[in-house]
Amino acid sequence: MKKLITATLFIFSTLSACSGDATYxxxxxxxxxxxxxxxxxTFDAIDGVGYNQGNCQIAQELFQNQEGVTTKFWCEKRRFTK
Known part of the structure; x- marks a missing residue:
């Protein structure tokens, strides 16, 4: 029974990562x-929301803080849409 619960939790955590809920x-x-x-x-690692959000924010800051950059960079919590 314990193995079944563990397998079920693993499957649901994997599916939730695939759904884009953790994507920035x-x-x-x-x-x-x-x-x-x-x-x-796009940041959609299986490591979850905190990991993806953190990496997106780091990238945003690195791009934004380059000398001479006048464009604005920002993160959105979802998969790329036009």
């Missing part, structure tokens, strides 16, 4: 159009 996406705008929303990266 990094976007940026354009120098010529501040309302434009351009995909930069």
């Amino acid at each position: 996406t990094l976007y940026r705008n354009s120098v010529t159009d501040p309302l434009m929303r351009l995909h930069v990266a």
Whole structure:
């Protein structure tokens, strides 16, 4: 019974990771159009929300803080959409 519960929990945790609930996406705008929303990266590791959110925020800060960068970068909690 214990093995069945463990296997069930593993399957559900894997499926929830696949569903995109833990996915973060990094976007940026354009120098010529501040309302434009351009995909930069998707963070969807199986390690969960905290891991993906943290990595997205680190990437956002690294891109944003480069000298001379005038575009804006931001993270959204979902898979890439146009």
